[in-house]
Amino acid sequence: MKTIIYYYTGTGNSLWTARQLAQELGNAEIHPMTKMIKDGGTPKADAAGIVFPVHMWGVPGLVIQFLKTIQKDSAKYYFAFAVNAGQVSRTLIQLRNLMKSRGLPLSAGFDIVLPSNYIPWGGPGPAEHLQKLYNEAGKKIEAAAKYIAGKETGHIEKGSLWQRIVFTALYKMTYNMIPKMDRNFRVDDKCNGCGTCADVCPVGNILLDSKKPAWQHRCEQCLACIQWCPQEAIQYGKKTPAYERYHHPEIKLKDMMFKAK
Ligand SMILES: Cc1cc2nc3c(=O)[nH]c(=O)nc-3n(C[C@H](O)[C@H](O)[C@H](O)COP(=O)(O)O)c2cc1C
Ligand code: SF4
Ligand code: SF4
Structure with a gap:
């Protein structure tokens, strides 16, 4: 089969x-x-x-x-x-x-x-x-x-x-709000402009503006950008600086390098 x-x-x-x-x-x-x-x-x-x-x-x-x-x-x-x-x-x-x-x-x-x-x-x-x-x-x-x-x-x-x-x-209440939920992301001064966040975004929702991520409000909320940033420089709301990042241990950054557009 x-x-x-x-x-x-x-x-x-x-x-x-x-x-x-x-x-x-x-x-x-x-x-x-x-x-x-x-x-x-x-x-x-x-x-x-x-x-x-x-x-x-x-x-x-x-x-x-x-x-x-x-x-x-x-x-x-x-x-x-x-x-x-x-x-x-x-x-x-x-x-x-x-x-x-x-x-x-x-x-x-x-x-x-x-x-x-x-x-x-x-x-x-x-x-x-x-x-x-x-x-x-x-x-x-x-x-x-x-x-x-x-x-x-x-x-x-x-x-x-x-x-x-x-x-x-x-x-049903949240579904239509998802594309603009990227307004809650921000980048802190640990960002070194590597572009990984833009590379892992499955829908091309991140552009680099003066080497900093700029979210385009077509977000799917997959959270790849915040979770895979090598510098842990992306935050969401107030509490994420203190939270551990996550990805499956057997999945590597290169496995995430595909793009929709
Ligand atoms: C925006 C968002 C919403 C989520 N909502 C749920 C949910 O409703 N129920 C649940 O059990 N897990 C929820 N999760 C957790 C994920 O489904 C779960 O961690 C999943 O294993 C992630 O899979 P991935 O690594 O393939 O993206 C949510 C995660 C995200 C990013
Ligand atoms: S992945 Fe992190 S360090 Fe690299 S450009 Fe994006 S926010 Fe900056
Ligand atoms: S990687 Fe996921 S959460 Fe981050 S901007 Fe792209 S779609 Fe949104």
């Missing part, structure tokens, strides 16, 4: 998930969603997977944009992995509905819990906790790969009822 896995990632958790899965499945290719958006279509495969981080309790805008590029007959079996920090809420149901409206059946959806990259609320947590999450996620991906290889259908994971009610309302 030839499988193509499409991913979107800010700090590597989803890319790591996609890689683990590809290894388990065999005969699998991995592509960034941004490339497909740029190329304007998806190649044919027996199965297609969508791996992405949960943002604000739902499907990120970039993934919604990517769904529009999937050609109807490009695969018969579709599966998804919603990578999150413990609050998957209604994300995979939302994804199933979005896909259904385009005539694409979502056969399986898995909730993968990995460390939080949402630095405005704090750092990723102690090393033992992170290791536990990596181990558990690895086991879950292994089991999910068997389900996918058997082309089983119907397993779509979701959060508790209260999560789905409360957080779905919050998702």
